[in-house]
Amino acid sequence: MIALIDCNSFYASCEQVFRPDLIGKPVVVLSNNDGCVIAANSEAKALTQIPMFEPVFKIKDQLVKNGVTFFSSNYTLYGEMSDRVMRILKEFSPLVEIYSIDESFIDLSGMEYQDLRAYGIEMKERIFKYTGLPVGVGIAPTKVLAKLANRRAKKQKEHEHVYVIDSEAKRIETLQWAKIKDVWGIGKKHAQRIQETGRNSAFDFTQLPLSWVRKQMTVVGERTWRELNGESCLALERLPKPKKAIGTAKSFGKKLEKLALIEEACSYYINEVSEVLRNQNCCANYLQVFLQTNYHSERDKQYNNSITVTLEVPTNNTFILNAEGKKALHKIFKPGYRYKKVGVCLSGIVPKEYVQTTLFTTTDEKAGLMEAFDFINQKFGKTTLAPALMDTRKIKEWELIKEERSPRYTTQWKELLTIV
DNA sequence: TCTGGGGTCCTAGGACCC
DNA sequence: TCTGGGGTCCTAGGACCC
Numbered sequence: 001m002i003a004l005i006d007c008n009s010f011y012a013s014c015e016q017v018f019r020p021d022l023i024g025k026p027v028v029v030l031s032n033n034d035g036c037v038i039a040a041n042s043e044a045k046a047l048t049q050i051p052m053f054e055p056v057f058k059i060k061d062q063l064v065k066n067g068v069t070f071f072s073s074n075y076t077l078y079g080e081m082s083d084r085v086m087r088i089l090k091e092f093s094p095l096v097e098i099y100s101i102d103e104s105f106i107d108l109s110g111m112e113y114q115d116l117r118a119y120g121i122e123m124k125e126r127i128f129k130y131t132g133l134p135v136g137v138g139i140a141p142t143k144v145l146a147k148l149a150n151r152r153a154k155k156q157k158e159h160e161h162v163y164v165i166d167s168e169a170k171r172i173e174t175l176q177w178a179k180i181k182d183v184w185g186i187g188k189k190h191a192q193r194i195q196e197t198g199r200n201s202a203f204d205f206t207q208l209p210l211s212w213v214r215k216q217m218t219v220v221g222e223r224t225w226r227e228l229n230g231e232s233c234l235a236l237e238r239l240p241k242p243k244k245a246i247g248t249a250k251s252f253g254k255k256l257e258k259l260a261l262i263e264e265a266c267s268y269y270i271n272e273v274s275e276v277l278r279n280q281n282c283c284a285n286y287l288q289v290f291l292q293t294n295y296h297s298e299r300d301k302q303y304n305n306s307i308t309v310t311l312e313v314p315t316n317n318t319f320i321l322n323a324e325g326k327k328a329l330h331k332i333f334k335p336g337y338r339y340k341k342v343g344v345c346l347s348g349i350v351p352k353e354y355v356q357t358t359l360f361t362t363t364d365e366k367a368g369l370m371e372a373f374d375f376i377n378q379k380f381g382k383t384t385l386a387p388a389l390m391d392t393r394k395i396k397e398w399e400l401i402k403e404e405r406s407p408r409y410t411t412q413w414k415e416l417l418t419i420v
Numbered sequence: 421t422c423t424g425g426g427g428t429c430c431t432a433g434g435a436c437c438c
Numbered sequence: 439t440c441t442g443g444g445g446t447c448c449t450a451g452g453a454c455c456c
Binding site for chain 2: 030031032033034035036038053054055056057058060073218219220241243244245246247248249250251294295296297343
């Protein structure tokens with residue numbers, strides 16, 4: 001058996017833990033630049049029918065009128081709260097697959113004859129007691145069914161956030177209850193294609209011939225079909241897989257026209273992704289840089305371009321990547337546009353030990369430099385050392401807007417919760 | 421005025437090899 | 439008259455996830 005534990009309205013719940021005055025009140029969390037709604041607690045959902053990813057400017061009046069509290073996203077806080085939850089889950093099973101910031105699959109094999117519902121309730125209660133975060137628990141023989149069980153736990157009040165599929169009758173009942181679009185792995189397009197055949201529930205989907213599923217939905221759809229039918233196809237992953245691509249791209253706080261400012265943002269991103277790459281003990285073969293104007297705007301002239309640089313020797317060296325990134329950016333930059341976003345992406349990722357050098361280059365003589373660089377930044381703070389291009393001395397004109405960010409209660413001494 | 425960010429996997433088709 | 443068979447690698451595009 002497999003359990004799926006996920007946190008209810010995770011970001012909003014994290015904010016409420018440190019703001020008990022908001023318990024029972026509507027709370028939403030906004031995306032970077034306070035652009036869209038990315039999380040809403042049940043009170044907020046009930047009150048205003050807020051569609052996720054709705055641009056904030058369109059609904060701000062409505063939110064204010066209904067007394068909704070909004071927060072800018074505070075990923076430092078959410079990441080650390082997530083760690084706490086995952087650590088508690090490890091007390092319940094030796095095999096925990098962290099699937100996302102707010103959910104994990106855990107292995108319960110060998111426990112089939114225990115009272116799994118009681119075990120699920122114990123998880124839920126212990127997590128709430130230690131972290132203040134509410135979670136839902138779904139337990140079933142396969143991952144896809146565990147996802148559905150979790151959904152049922154959350155949607156049907158009488159289950160009190162824990163639901164176990166431990167019999168054929170419960171499996172069928174749950175499949176009949178679930179809509180096809182609610183199944184994990186079936187998105188908008190496939191749901192539509194399935195509904196066009198006159199099938200609406202997850203159960204109906206399991207009755208479709210496998211040949212049809214395979215043809216329309218590839219092997220991915222076939223696995224979903226089998227998992228729903230009780231055949232496990234998706235194993236739990238003990239270790240996180242190394243990343244195949246590492247990228248970052250963020251919208252600027254305001255539109256930018258000057259190359260120098262875009263260059264600065266680009267170097268920040270390269271600094272970030274190369275650090276992630278080094279933590280994975282890898283090097284990258286390719287560096288992609290892209291640049292975009294605001295495609296929502298009808299008034300602005302549009303321009304999007306990207307360029308992929310093949311590095312002479314795979315590297316994770318911030319300075320080499322920065323120099324290459326700058327050259328690439330100069331190639332695609334065109335003056336006269338109001339730019340919205342710059343992004344970088346490292347790919348062709350290989351383990352450090354496998355790097356193939358050229359005939360005329362020796363292995364990186366300055367390898368120790370990056371180690372020292374990371375060590376110092378870890379000890380004294382993120383950008384204690386940084387490429388000059390980043391110019392960390394001044395206020396960043398391109399920086400994200402986060403007007404309503406809560407304190408980083410759990411990671412910054414200066415931002416600890418104070419009780420008056 | 422204002423619209424997020426970071427990923428994965430699969431397939432078809434082209435180009436190429438012997 | 440009649441033109442094989444078995445592969446690999448790469449990329450773009452589609453679909454999905456949180």
